[in-house]
Amino acid sequence: MLGHSVLPLTERDALAALSERHRASLQRYFERRIKSRVDAEDLIQEVFLRLARRADFQSIEFIDGYLFEVAASVLQDRLRHRKSRSLDLHDEYREVDSPTDFSPERVLIAKESVGQVVQALHELPEHIRMAFVLHRFEGMRHPEIAQRLGVSVSAIEKYIIRALTLIKKRLDGAP
Numbered sequence: 001m002l003g004h005s006v007l008p009l010t011e012r013d014a015l016a017a018l019s020e021r022h023r024a025s026l027q028r029y030f031e032r033r034i035k036s037r038v039d040a041e042d043l044i045q046e047v048f049l050r051l052a053r054r055a056d057f058q059s060i061e062f063i064d065g066y067l068f069e070v071a072a073s074v075l076q077d078r079l080r081h082r083k084s085r086s087l088d089l090h091d092e093y094r095e096v097d098s099p100t101d102f103s104p105e106r107v108l109i110a111k112e113s114v115g116q117v118v119q120a121l122h123e124l125p126e127h128i129r130m131a132f133v134l135h136r137f138e139g140m141r142h143p144e145i146a147q148r149l150g151v152s153v154s155a156i157e158k159y160i161i162r163a164l165t166l167i168k169k170r171l172d173g174a175p
Contacts, residue, residue, distance in 0.1 A: 014058050019048055022067055029071055034078075046074045113171060120170040124163055131156050132163035 026047060030040035047070050051057050060066045121129050127149060134140045134148070135156075142160075146153045 011052070011058065015048055015052055018051070018063065018067065022064070026067075026071055029068070030075065033075060039078075043071070043074050043078060047071050050074065116170040117167055120167045121163070124166060127151075128159040128163055131159040135160055 023044060026044045027037075027040055030043045031037060034040060034043070047067065050070050050073075051067065054060075057063070121132065124132070131145050131149060134145045135142070140148075142153045142156045146156045149156070
């Protein structure tokens with residue numbers, strides 16, 4: 001019998017009754033914490049899946065409270081999973097954000113622009129270039145760079161502004 005649950009009818013009925021009675025409150029519980037209706041639905045399914053895996057779930061005395069303990073556990077597992085994979089730091093890929101024109105002309109323009117940036121960086125004094133590279137390419141914050149180069153945070157801010165100004169001039173075609 002394909003498509004039928006392996007649960008006996010009485011367990012399926014008990015789960016269906018629990019689902020009917022608590023689905024709306026579980027939906028609100030998850031949506032208040034994760035702000036996504038679709039993810040909330042997935043989490044609700046996971047709650048009932050975990051409950052169905054317990055052979056003795058019908059013998060739980062305070063099933064309503066237990067259901068929300070499971071919900072809290074499911075939510076904690078989801079948050080732990082997202083954090084461990086830094087999923088909240090990623091943006092969803094959208095076609096409109098990505099250029100799809102890789103014509104030879106566009107590639108040449110991009111290469112020339114990169115060359116202009118590199119040339120501008122080489123024109124900068126070493127300490128300014130280092131501050132800019134550490135900030136833009138290494139992702140370091142101004143105080144870290146200031147400490148590393150032995151100058152004030154204000155000096156680092158000025159160095160980066162100077163580097164950006166020169167790069168902008170070069171990209172705009174100014175000598």
